[in-house]
């Protein structure tokens with residue numbers, strides 16, 4: 001019987017260690033994510049995290065092989081000046097080697113912050129992580145997406161419950177065994193085995209209030225997770241985004257040649273972009289403004305420009321139009337939002353003062369128009385979360401801003417993002 005006890009408790013112990021291990025590694029991942037954030041905000045301007053590329057400061061690849069062990073990293077990151085002044089030999093050495101001064105982070109980053117930065121630096125290169133997870137590692141700039149990580153509160157709660165269940169299970173079998181042993185010693189019959197389910201029910205009946213609290217926590221955790229997941233819709237659909245889509249068009253029209261080399265303004269052709277929700281595709285008449293005269297191109301000679309004439313029923317020899325020969329161009333749409341999404345160009349370009357390139361990439365370099373942004377919901381949301389609205393000269397926002405500033409006076413510096421004016425409300429983007 002003794003053997004029986006030790007075997008069950010060993011099993012329980014292994015399970016417990018396993019679960020705890022799974023959790024700590026998860027928490028570690030969370031801390032690394034936190035560290036990635038702190039690093040991006042405070043350190044990335046001067047340091048590359050996972051390469052040895054030199055910025056204002058050295059690249060931090062292989063950092064932990066060269067710096068002194070122990071507390072050094074804390075002291076350096078929090079206040080490198082103090083460490084140099086205190087005569088620390090390694091601090092003095094790198095100061096002499098690089099010469100530039102690193103920022104003092106005293107009061108901004110504490111030891112916990114440094115610990116998460118360390119976890120991030122020791123972890124895998126986030127650039128690799130993105131590619132590996134089938135994410136969007138290739139785009140540069142604002143079109144690039146960030147990967148969301150971290151531990152969901154729901155999982156944490158579920159984990160705790162699992163651990164509790166294991167503990168209860170372990171105690172229970174130990175208790176039954178001991179009881180049985182005692183019973184036998186007293187010459188009584190062994191306890192009939194009650195099932196684990198029954199035991200749980202008994203326990204729950206005795207701890208109604210606790211069970212209630214648990215249920216409420218799980219319900220809220222679940223709701224919160226669902227809510228968060230809502231804002232990430234589209235991430236899970238990344239495989240179906242049309243990013244990189246660049247269909248062959250009926251005429252080899254090149255933005256590089258027109259908007260790039262010949263510096264024609266985007267608005268000349270996309271004339272409604274500042275006035276309406278649609279940027280609009282120019283009609284062939286707009287092309288004719290120039291191509292009535294320009295009849296030959298540098299690359300395709302008369303062939304491609306000839307298609308403009310064909311579309312317009314224009315005869316370049318006689319200079320006359322024959323409407324019966326018109327054959328309208330059918331440009332293939334590159335960007336396609338689903339019908340249930342409302343997007344407005346003038347709001348972004350005029351009111352928000354966002355440049356075309358931020359969403360469309362460097363069109364001036366494109367010989368074939370291409371979709372550069374993922375156009376997922378997450379993409380919209382992330383920009384709304386981090387972009388501040390332009391306030392100057394807009395009476396409406398001036399008033400709103402003043403009111404907000406008064407409301408939060410002295411508490412914190414209000415960052416007035418699109419999110420704050422309701423840019424995350426479902427109804428703003430969905431019909």
Ligand code: HEC
Pocket residue numbers: 039042043044045046047056057058059060063066067076077080094095096097098099100101102103105109117
């Ligand atoms: C304004 C630029 C700047 C910022 C911001 C900055 N550093 Fe530095 N860092 C440097 C420079 C320059 C050095 C080289 C030592 C020197 O010249 O003082 C350095 C050195 C280091 C070193 C030692 C590198 C080695 O190879 O031994 C570490 C570690 C470090 N920084 C971490 C950080 C962390 C973490 C942050 C963000 C919390 C940060 N730095 C922010 C400029 C910066």
Ligand code: HEC
Pocket residue numbers: 249253255258259264265266267268269270281282331332333334335336356357360363364368369370
């Ligand atoms: C000379 C006229 C002209 C100019 C100037 C021009 N475009 Fe275009 N643009 C077009 C035409 C025609 C199309 C449709 C054919 C295609 O997709 O290549 C187009 C397509 C596009 C598309 C893809 C639309 C879709 O189908 O989703 C984008 C984005 C775009 N233009 C952005 C710009 C930007 C940004 C600029 C300024 C840097 C610019 N364009 C300048 C004529 C022009």
Ligand code: HEC
Pocket residue numbers: 251252253254257258262264282283284286287288289290291294296297298299300301304305308
């Ligand atoms: C504001 C003037 C202007 C407008 C409007 C314009 N183009 Fe052009 N286009 C040019 C110039 C300039 C060239 C280059 C001529 C050269 O370098 O010899 C050109 C060249 C071309 C070529 C020849 C490419 C080659 O390499 O052979 C094509 C095709 C073309 N344009 C299509 C269009 C289409 C389609 C439209 C209407 C959507 C349009 N263009 C509108 C000015 C214009």
Ligand code: HEC
Pocket residue numbers: 266267270273277278279280281335336337343345348349354355356357358359360375
């Ligand atoms: C905030 C992001 C954003 C900015 C800034 C932006 N666009 Fe767009 N653009 C989009 C989206 C999203 C679509 C797809 C719209 C759809 O399918 O309804 C699009 C579609 C287009 C199209 C296809 C025709 C249409 O109206 O749907 C053209 C052309 C275009 N954009 C040109 C431009 C030009 C030129 C500028 C700068 C003056 C610009 N865009 C600025 C996001 C943007």
Ligand code: HEC
Pocket residue numbers: 142337341342343344347348351352353354358359375376379380381383384387388389390418421422423428429
């Ligand atoms: C590059 C950043 C950026 C991207 C990407 C972006 N937006 Fe915006 N959006 C803005 C800014 C800035 C404003 C605020 C404009 C203003 O001041 O009213 C805004 C405002 C809006 C508003 C009005 C919000 C309100 O409360 O009045 C809607 C709706 C909207 N965006 C939809 C979209 C949709 C849909 C997408 C994705 C297809 C998208 N946006 C992508 C920057 C962006």
Ligand code: HEC
Pocket residue numbers: 230231233234237337338341375376377380381384423424425426427428429430
């Ligand atoms: C800033 C604009 C914006 C806001 C705010 C927004 N959405 Fe979306 N939503 C989009 C865009 C863009 C798509 C299209 C994504 C795609 O096609 O991959 C989308 C797609 C969806 C889809 C369809 C998913 C799919 O892949 O077909 C659902 C469901 C959805 N949104 C629900 C919501 C809910 C619920 C909210 C509020 C919590 C919300 N959206 C807020 C822009 C927005």
